[in-house]
Amino acid sequence: MTPRWRIWAIGGLIVAVVAAAIYFPILRRRVRRAARQQQQSEEQARRELTQPIAVNPGDPRVKSTLFWGSDTNDSTLVPVTVELPLSKDPVLRSKQVLNTLLAGPVDAESRTLPPEAVLLAFYLLPDGTAVADFSEALATLIPSGIASEQLAVNSIARTLEANVPQVQRLKILIHGQEMETLAGHLDLTEAFVVNTKLAQPPPSPAANAPATASPALTPGQAPGKLAQPESKP
Amino acid sequence: MSLALIPSQAQQPVPSAAPLANPSAISPQVPQGGAAGSATSTFGAQQAGLNIVVLDPAHGGTDPGARGTGGIRESEIVLDFAIQVRRALEQEGFQVVQTRQGNEDPTFDDRSALANAQRGAVFVTLHISSTGLPGTARVYVNSDLPAAIGANGLIPWDRAQAPFLGLSKKLGELVQGLLAQRFKGSPDSVQTASVRQLRTTAAPAIAVEISSVTVNDRADLDRMAPGVADAIAHGVAAFKPSYVIPNTTGALP
Numbered sequence: 373m374t375p376r377w378r379i380w381a382i383g384g385l386i387v388a389v390v391a392a393a394i395y396f397p398i399l400r401r402r403v404r405r406a407a408r409q410q411q412q413s414e415e416q417a418r419r420e421l422t423q424p425i426a427v428n429p430g431d432p433r434v435k436s437t438l439f440w441g442s443d444t445n446d447s448t449l450v451p452v453t454v455e456l457p458l459s460k461d462p463v464l465r466s467k468q469v470l471n472t473l474l475a476g477p478v479d480a481e482s483r484t485l486p487p488e489a490v491l492l493a494f495y496l497l498p499d500g501t502a503v504a505d506f507s508e509a510l511a512t513l514i515p516s517g518i519a520s521e522q523l524a525v526n527s528i529a530r531t532l533e534a535n536v537p538q539v540q541r542l543k544i545l546i547h548g549q550e551m552e553t554l555a556g557h558l559d560l561t562e563a564f565v566v567n568t569k570l571a572q573p574p575p576s577p578a579a580n581a582p583a584t585a586s587p588a589l590t591p592g593q594a595p596g597k598l599a600q601p602e603s604k605p
Numbered sequence: 606m607s608l609a610l611i612p613s614q615a616q617q618p619v620p621s622a623a624p625l626a627n628p629s630a631i632s633p634q635v636p637q638g639g640a641a642g643s644a645t646s647t648f649g650a651q652q653a654g655l656n657i658v659v660l661d662p663a664h665g666g667t668d669p670g671a672r673g674t675g676g677i678r679e680s681e682i683v684l685d686f687a688i689q690v691r692r693a694l695e696q697e698g699f700q701v702v703q704t705r706q707g708n709e710d711p712t713f714d715d716r717s718a719l720a721n722a723q724r725g726a727v728f729v730t731l732h733i734s735s736t737g738l739p740g741t742a743r744v745y746v747n748s749d750l751p752a753a754i755g756a757n758g759l760i761p762w763d764r765a766q767a768p769f770l771g772l773s774k775k776l777g778e779l780v781q782g783l784l785a786q787r788f789k790g791s792p793d794s795v796q797t798a799s800v801r802q803l804r805t806t807a808a809p810a811i812a813v814e815i816s817s818v819t820v821n822d823r824a825d826l827d828r829m830a831p832g833v834a835d836a837i838a839h840g841v842a843a844f845k846p847s848y849v850i851p852n853t854t855g856a857l858p
Contacts, residue, residue, distance in 0.1 A: 447737055515735030516671040516679070518745055518814050522798045523736075552713070552801060556663075556670055557732070559801040561763075 431457040437534040438473050439527045440482040447519045449484070449527055451534070452477065462538040466502060467494050469535045473527065484527035486513035492547065500540030501563055502532060511546045514555050521558035533566045542566055655848045657726035658699045658841055659719055661802065662687040666710025671735040673818035680708070682826055683731040686815070689830045690731065693838035702726075714762075717805040721765060727776060727844070728810035729837060730802050737816030739825065741791040742833060744781040745812040746773040747803040765807035772809035775847055780811060780840030787832040809848065813837065 436456045442448040456472060459465045470491050476483045488509035495503040514524055525544065532539045541563040544554070551560045662683040664670035670679030684705075691701045702723065704716040711719075720728040737743070750767040754760050760767065777795030785791045795811075803810045815833060820826055 517734035517736055517817070518732060518798050518800055518812060519734055519743065519796075520736045525799075556668060557798075557800060557802075559799040559804055561801070562799075564799070 428457070428459060431459050433457050436469055436472075437531070438469065438477075439484070439530040439534070440473075440477040441484050441523060441527070443479055443482050447523060449523065449530060450482075451530075458535070462536050463494060463496050466496065466504075466532060466536045466539065467491060469531055470494065470504065470528065473531050484524050486510060488513055496538060500538060501543060502536075502539040502541065502566075503543045503545060504528065505545040505548055508547050511551060511555055516555045516557065518557045521554045521556075525554065525558060525564060529564050529566050539566055655725050655727060655841075655845045656698075656700055657702060657723045658694050659702045659704065659723060659726050659728045659808070660687050660691055660694070661704040661716050661728065661730035663730055663732045663802070664710065665705050665708055668710050671733055671818045673735075673820065675821060675823065677733075677818045677820070677823050677826070679733040679818055682733050682815075682818070682823070684708075685827070686731050686830050686833060689834040690729070690837050693834035694841065697838045697842045699838075699841065713802050714805055716802060717765065717807075720810070721805075721807040723808070725848075726808050727841060727848070728803075728806045728808045729841075730800075730810070730812045732812060732814040733826065734814045734817045735819065737814075738790045739816050739820050740788055740829065741816045742784040742788050742829070742836075743792055743814050743816075744777045744784065744795045745798045745800055745803075745814065746770065746777045746795055747810070748797045748799045750804065762805055765805045766803050766810060769807065769809050772848060773803070773811060776809045776840065776844045777811045779843045780813065780837055783836035783840050784813075784833070787836055788829065809844070 433455050434457075435453050436458060437451045437453055439449045439451055442450045454472070456468060458468055474485055474487075474489055474491060476485075476487055480487075486509050488507075490507040490509065491504065492507055493503075493505040497503065510524075514520060528544070529542050532542060543563040544560050545551070546554075546560075554560055662680070664680035664683070666680075668680065670683070672678055684707075687703060691703065694701050702719060704711055704719050716730075717728075720726055734743075747766050747770060750764055750770065752760070752764065752767040766773070774795060781792065781795045785793050798812075800812050803812060813833065815826065815829060818826075
């Protein structure tokens, strides 16, 4: 090979390397974007298939209380009152409130559950045990940690407690399976006891106070026995 | 899991220190199968009273735990924290047994088994959270567990923590109080949560969770380690007089 050809060959190689260096990050971004879009569309499709939110036009619009995170303290739950058309059937009603909880608050910072999570199925057994089956996103996309996992479970349990008095216990499944923990910390092997006492209409005048005036609930000071595991049958 | 805990071979809380239903009837002990990690054999050296701390750096192996955007992994940080906690505890005169010393991932039951095999031990599991005010620390004890004692006097492995909840809360309050003094913004009192690791542990057991992996610089977490170590060591030392195990003469496995 003459020196001239060697120069051309080296030059060509350098151009190829530079082109690859420029193109590679672009390609990687495209692949990531495509993967994300695919994931989103799968999630969307799953939502459409699994969540026909049963809204009956005849359902009365009632004030319901949902529990999302506090915008000032990320380990605290605050009750938020919203008006929803809710079925009288406890299973449909549970699905309606949980889907609203999953859809999230106006302020995304107050979310307690990942937006990708989907309620796949919900059952209510005759003894008052609710079985809520969520998609894997609940376990894989929730911030890992005792506080964040406890907050997520408490938000589900408190929302059911406040709106569906028939629910006495809550068992959480992930994609139809019993999991040992939610995301490495919180125990999911047992049902959580839901304090039905708080689901009764509050007798005190304080019940009419704005939602923000209600006492905040933290994972560490959940009143009653909420979200406390109970004995296995 | 249906393993039962065998009587007369393990630590028992003093009834006055543990306001639980008939704690003397509960005689937990390690199940068969042994513990993973770097257990130190302690049976020969055991004396009455609290003298062993089982230290559990959570996660490990393929389970990194919480992950920060800057590449911080909970499993690595807690291992580094454990070194300092261990040193502080040894300075207080405690023997320390770690559930892991490298990048292994013992199961929850293996970690519990390591504590359940000891007499006169407390269990401390270390975590770093994904959320919470950075620079703060929380201590958790297990949520209330109904005591389930069989007619044969055994308690199920699944309920091993039940008779120790009173002592766990006492230990947790002591450690949380010291952490609150060192790290502003930390809660003043111990929290409760259904922590899987604690449920099967037959000893006073707490989880310490540091906030958080979201810090921009890992050094921010590293700077907390001496304070956390000091709080745990002094908390356990302050707890020691509250915890006395009976001088049983039964043979140990």
